[in-house]
Amino acid sequence: MSDQLSATRKAVAAAQRVVVKVGSSSLTTTKGGLDAARLAALVDTVARRVAAGGQVVLVSSGAIAAGIAPLGLRRRPKDLATQQAAASVGQQALAHAYAESFTRYDLTVGQVLLTADDVVRRGHYRNAQRTLNRLLGLGAVPVVNENDTVATHEIRFGDNDRLAALVSHLVGADALVLLSDVDALYDGDPRRGDASAIREINGDADMEGVRAGRTGASGLGTGGMASKVEAARVACSSGIPVLLTSAALADRALGPADVGTAFAATGSRLSARRFWLAHAAGANGRLWLDDGAVAAVVKRRRSLLAAGVTAVEGAFDGGDVVELVNPVGKVVARGVVAYDATELPDLIGRSTHELPAEQRREVVHADDLVPLR
Numbered sequence: 001m002s003d004q005l006s007a008t009r010k011a012v013a014a015a016q017r018v019v020v021k022v023g024s025s026s027l028t029t030t031k032g033g034l035d036a037a038r039l040a041a042l043v044d045t046v047a048r049r050v051a052a053g054g055q056v057v058l059v060s061s062g063a064i065a066a067g068i069a070p071l072g073l074r075r076r077p078k079d080l081a082t083q084q085a086a087a088s089v090g091q092q093a094l095a096h097a098y099a100e101s102f103t104r105y106d107l108t109v110g111q112v113l114l115t116a117d118d119v120v121r122r123g124h125y126r127n128a129q130r131t132l133n134r135l136l137g138l139g140a141v142p143v144v145n146e147n148d149t150v151a152t153h154e155i156r157f158g159d160n161d162r163l164a165a166l167v168s169h170l171v172g173a174d175a176l177v178l179l180s181d182v183d184a185l186y187d188g189d190p191r192r193g194d195a196s197a198i199r200e201i202n203g204d205a206d207m208e209g210v211r212a213g214r215t216g217a218s219g220l221g222t223g224g225m226a227s228k229v230e231a232a233r234v235a236c237s238s239g240i241p242v243l244l245t246s247a248a249l250a251d252r253a254l255g256p257a258d259v260g261t262a263f264a265a266t267g268s269r270l271s272a273r274r275f276w277l278a279h280a281a282g283a284n285g286r287l288w289l290d291d292g293a294v295a296a297v298v299k300r301r302r303s304l305l306a307a308g309v310t311a312v313e314g315a316f317d318g319g320d321v322v323e324l325v326n327p328v329g330k331v332v333a334r335g336v337v338a339y340d341a342t343e344l345p346d347l348i349g350r351s352t353h354e355l356p357a358e359q360r361r362e363v364v365h366a367d368d369l370v371p372l373r
């Protein structure tokens with residue numbers, strides 16, 4: 001390994017467990033079918049890393065794009081029902097293509113389709129974590145995608161870059177590699193004229209002046225470069241370095257890691273629970289806190305009790321994620337609420353000893369709560 005490489009690149013090259021995310025535009029044609037040659041090339045690269053002793057979780061987009069041609073559609077559908085129909089057809093084509101291609105290396109793949117709920121709710125999250133760890137332990141290659149056929153607008157991750165960042169944390173990955181149709185992050189969209197590639201991002205300051213667009217060239221993917229940068233930020237903030245490059249350069253990305261843009265880890269690993277809470281897909285409601293409760297929750301890391309809640313917003317169930325806001329409406333924490341929204345109005349503002357025995361539990365337990373900066 002060259003001494004010229006940054007510490008981030010060395011960490012990516014040396015990573016034992018890697019999450020590799022590949023976008024629709026790298027696996028499908030603009031006519032909307034799977035591109036067998038490019039899929040096989042990616043599988044070759046992943047199999048090499050596995051043969052060298054690494055573990056790879058593949059987060060693969062392409063279900064919707066791969067369903068376009070078989071269903072006789074002309075372009076990527078915009079409405080949810082047709083997207084879901086396309087994903088249903090395309091996902092099975094995708095899974096079949098991966099399974100066949102990995103067979104060339106005697107590798108078995110396990111399909112894991114996740115909804116946002118699967119990573120936000122504690123029980124589901126542990127379940128997904130257990131499955132992925134067991135697959136890896138058994139020497140299989142997990143192939144992950146969003147469960148598009150059942151994900152509604154409200155509960156979608158929306159883009160697989162974010163899903164890949166979440167999965168990286170879920171499996172305790174040592175690195176995340178994002179493969180797209182562009183070889184690096186540029187200071188502006190390279191399709192729109194002169195732009196310079198950025199080799200290293202060592203924190204938010206290095207992103208100043210960088211314009212990352214929300215659309216891709218192919219019309220097949222979603223989120224554009226902006227969603228990759230956000231995903232990189234999420235992974236880096238919890239200690240996972242990220243390499244972003246094109247699928248065509250996958251071999252070097254998963255080899256010496258001397259291509260693309262390297263994003264350095266900026267934070268340290270949060271506990272799984274706290275990570276998911278901090279980055280949960282969306283809160284279902286808000287609890288307004290008085291100053292005393294804000295201090296207890298944010299500074300002293302205590303549980304939130306009913307006495308410190310002044311108002312309740314939203315229609316949530318016990319077990320949902322809610323935002324905790326201070327008296328001027330700033331979100332100061334996120335947590336998993338222990339009560340349904342309909343139960344809370346009778347409890348708030350009351351001291352624990354005034355409440356019936358079955359309602360004396362905390363509104364948000366300290367273990368289920370993350371203060372936000």
Ligand SMILES: Nc1ncnc2c1ncn2[C@@H]1O[C@H](COP(=O)(O)OP(=O)(O)O)[C@@H](O)[C@H]1O
Pocket residue numbers: 022023024025026179180181182184185186187188189190191210211212213214215216217218219220221222223224225226
């Ligand atoms: N600052 C930028 N640097 C690099 N690419 C950019 C930038 N801004 C926008 N893009 C565009 O983002 C596209 C990649 O996004 P997308 O098509 O969603 O990828 P994928 O399907 O791989 O997820 C590139 O083709 C590029 O045209």
Ligand SMILES: N[C@@H](CCC(=O)OP(=O)(O)O)C(=O)O
Pocket residue numbers: 022023024025060061062063064065087145146148158159160161220221222223224
């Ligand atoms: N789950 C969707 C992927 C959506 C998505 O993020 O696509 P991309 O921007 O190509 O990574 C699918 O498989 O079509």
